[in-house]
Amino acid sequence: MPDYNEFLARIFEILKPVAKQGIILNEESELVTELCLTSLQVMELIEQIEDHFDMSIPLNILPDIRTVHDLALQLEKLSS
Amino acid sequence: MSLFDKFQPIVDIRSDLQALGIMPFGAVTEKILSSTEAIVNGHQVILAGTNNYLGLTFDPECIAAAKQAIEDFGTGTTGSRMANGTFADHIRLEQELASYFERKYAIVFSTGYAATMGMGSTLAGPGDVIVLDADSHASIYDGVRLSGADIIRFRHNDAADLDKRLRRLGDRISNTLIIVEGIYSMMGDQAPLADIAEVKRKYGGMLLVDEAHSLGMLGEHGRGVAEAAGVEDDVDFVVGTFSKSLSAIGGYCVSNHAELEAVRFAIRSYIFTASPSPSVIASTRVALRLMQERPELRERLWENAHRLYDGLQQLGLQVSPQVSPVIAVTIKERNQAIDWWNQLMQRGAYVNLVMPPASPTDDSLLRCSVSAAHSPEQIDRIVEAFAAVKNSSN
Numbered sequence: 001m002p003d004y005n006e007f008l009a010r011i012f013e014i015l016k017p018v019a020k021q022g023i024i025l026n027e028e029s030e031l032v033t034e035l036c037l038t039s040l041q042v043m044e045l046i047e048q049i050e051d052h053f054d055m056s057i058p059l060n061i062l063p064d065i066r067t068v069h070d071l072a073l074q075l076e077k078l079s080s
Numbered sequence: 081m082s083l084f085d086k087f088q089p090i091v092d093i094r095s096d097l098q099a100l101g102i103m104p105f106g107a108v109t110e111k112i113l114s115s116t117e118a119i120v121n122g123h124q125v126i127l128a129g130t131n132n133y134l135g136l137t138f139d140p141e142c143i144a145a146a147k148q149a150i151e152d153f154g155t156g157t158t159g160s161r162m163a164n165g166t167f168a169d170h171i172r173l174e175q176e177l178a179s180y181f182e183r184k185y186a187i188v189f190s191t192g193y194a195a196t197m198g199m200g201s202t203l204a205g206p207g208d209v210i211v212l213d214a215d216s217h218a219s220i221y222d223g224v225r226l227s228g229a230d231i232i233r234f235r236h237n238d239a240a241d242l243d244k245r246l247r248r249l250g251d252r253i254s255n256t257l258i259i260v261e262g263i264y265s266m267m268g269d270q271a272p273l274a275d276i277a278e279v280k281r282k283y284g285g286m287l288l289v290d291e292a293h294s295l296g297m298l299g300e301h302g303r304g305v306a307e308a309a310g311v312e313d314d315v316d317f318v319v320g321t322f323s324k325s326l327s328a329i330g331g332y333c334v335s336n337h338a339e340l341e342a343v344r345f346a347i348r349s350y351i352f353t354a355s356p357s358p359s360v361i362a363s364t365r366v367a368l369r370l371m372q373e374r375p376e377l378r379e380r381l382w383e384n385a386h387r388l389y390d391g392l393q394q395l396g397l398q399v400s401p402q403v404s405p406v407i408a409v410t411i412k413e414r415n416q417a418i419d420w421w422n423q424l425m426q427r428g429a430y431v432n433l434v435m436p437p438a439s440p441t442d443d444s445l446l447r448c449s450v451s452a453a454h455s456p457e458q459i460d461r462i463v464e465a466f467a468a469v470k471n472s473s474n
Contacts, residue, residue: 040442043214047235056245058230 001079002053007072014048015068027069055079102422104433114138115327115453120430128388128448128462129432131324133405134296134377135453136370142327142363149362157355161188162345165355173365177332180368181303181318185340187333188361190353192321195331196290197223198349199319203288204229204257211245211285212259213237213271215440220259220290229257236264236440239275246283256285262294262305266440266447268406270294273305277314288317296325296371297405302378322360326367330356377452381405384450384459391463392448395470408434409446409466417444420469429465 012025019025019035031037037045046057053075061074097103103121111119115135116127136142149169159165170188178186189195200223204210208229212220215236224231235241242258249256258280260271273289280287291304299307302325306315316337322330333340344350356364371377382405389403400408411417414435421433424446434445450459 038442039437043233054244054248056232056248058232059225060231 002076004072004076007049007053007075008068010049010052011045011068011071014045018045025068027067027072029068030066031068031071032066049075053079097418100418100422102418104418104421107425107430112137116451116455116458118430121425123425123428125425125428125430126454126458126462127430128450128454129430130449130451131293132327132451132453133293133325133381133449134327134367134371135451136325136327136367136377139327139367139370141370142366145362145366146359149358153358155359156357159354160351161355162351167355167358167361169358169361169365170355173361173368174332176365176368177334180301180372181334182312183318183334184336185334185338187340187344187347187350188356189331189333189350190356191329192292192319192323192331193219194349194353195319195321195333196220196292197226198347199288199317199333200224200259201226201349202343202347203227203286203317204255207255209249209252209256210259211242211249211256213261215264215266216259216261217265217290217292220261224259237269237272239272239279242276243279243282246279246285249283253284258285258287260287260289262289262291263297263404263406264440265293265406266434266438266445267400267402267408268293268404268449269400269402270298270305270404273309273311273315277309277311280314286316287314288319289315290319292319292321292324293406295320297378297381302371302375322356322364322367325371326364328360328364328367330360330364381450381452384452384454384456387456387459388448388450388462391459392466395463395467397466397470405450407448407450409448410443411446412443414444416473417446420446420473423469423472424465427465427468429462431462 015025018041029035050057065071065074107121109118109120115132115137118125118127153167157165174186174188196219200220204227206228210224210229211232211234213236214233232245234245246253260276263270289306294304296302298305306312317333317335319333322328385405386403389407392399392409398410411420417433424431432447434447436442439445
């Protein structure tokens with residue numbers, strides 16, 4: 001099962017081309033307020049993670065996710 | 081910080097529109113001239129953005145039945161189905177729906193929203209799983225969110241993606257509810273229900289199909305996409321509405337599962353709201369009968385759908401992928417969509433303006449819908465209005 005760091009690395013890889021220029025991605029980057037992802041882009045991010053790790057991510061975890069760190073943490077919980 | 085801060089984006093859009101002198105989301109229908117024409121915001125228009133698919137809103141038999149019901153039973157039931165709000169005709173309509181769908185059990189709801197929201201929030205609960213099409217209607221999303229179940233989306237109309245997600249569930253499939261629609265309301269595209277049913281047969285789970293936009297349109301008896309695809313036996317629950325092809329308001333769920341009669345008394349949107357008014361039930365019963373007696377309505381609807389689809393496509397517009405009574409024209413830029421909507425209105429065609437997040441992508445849509453009651457000439461006038469607007473914007 002992938003761990004926190006594997007999820008984190010994958011999230012950074014997916015976000016790199018999407019994030020606004022000049023913004024440095026780190027664990028504390030906020031997906032919506034800082035990286036300016038639309039709700040559609042958040043769903044695309046989720047889908048790409050799902051495909052890569054062959055897992056389904058329930059929508060229920062979304063309200064608890066603000067930052068890249070939150071997302072990686074929730075994914076680790078899901079896969080454990 | 082105030083409670084109202086979060087509404088700022090709406091305030092901004094409204095003031096943008098006000099500056100342009102356009103209020104697409106508050107258009108007022110001042111007078112209805114017929115089931116296909118009205119005075120909206122002072123303009124006489126052909127209605128090309130309603131859900132009046134069979135055009136029965138002014139059918140004399142429907143109107144007569146509604147009038148008689150008001151005389152006999154009053155203007156409202158003033159109570160819940162579970163208390164004083166179940167009249168004999170509510171039961172009759174449930175029996176007629178069950179018989180039409182060739183299913184054993186039926187529940188009538190006060191709105192289509194209450195039907196989908198209620199079934200989605202009640203059938204599955206904490207610990208269960210709901211797998212739904214990503215482009216599902218807001219009433220489905222609202223319901224499943226209330227359910228407490230784990231909510232998993234699959235890519236829109238992608239049976240292979242559904243397959244993956246059901247496979248990943250393992251043993252949890254036994255308490256999984258799959259939710260899809262028949263025809264999707266924004267783009268008018270149909271669910272690949274034969275493929276979806278096959279995936280369901282492979283893994284298990286229960287399947288609920290919302291046929292809100294497909295009732296009276298598809299299948300030998302007009303029962304919708306499930307009938308047309310020949311997979312009604314794989315569908316556990318069909319939900320739908322009276323506010324589109326049946327030209328009133330209300331909703332239903334039909335099923336062969338005897339447990340539906342117990343589920344009924346757990347659905348909060350069924351219990352804690354007043355039952356449909358007698359006049360609504362009366363006109364719906366007649367409309368349901370007329371829909372079966374007049375298959376020519378369905379034929380005319382599809383002739384009109386093809387005529388409008390072909391016409392808009394020939395103009396070089398980006399139309400939705402599948403011919404359907406719902407035809408969406410994609411306009412990438414929001415302000416251009418607003419401008420086109422406004423010009424179409426001035427040229428006598430009322431369509432629906434759809435902007436994100438209501439549209440399935442980041443694009444805006446001009447959503448058109450046809451009715452069996454449109455004449456071919458009216459369809460041509462809608463196409464001409466689009467042609468004129470397109471030419472003036474070049």
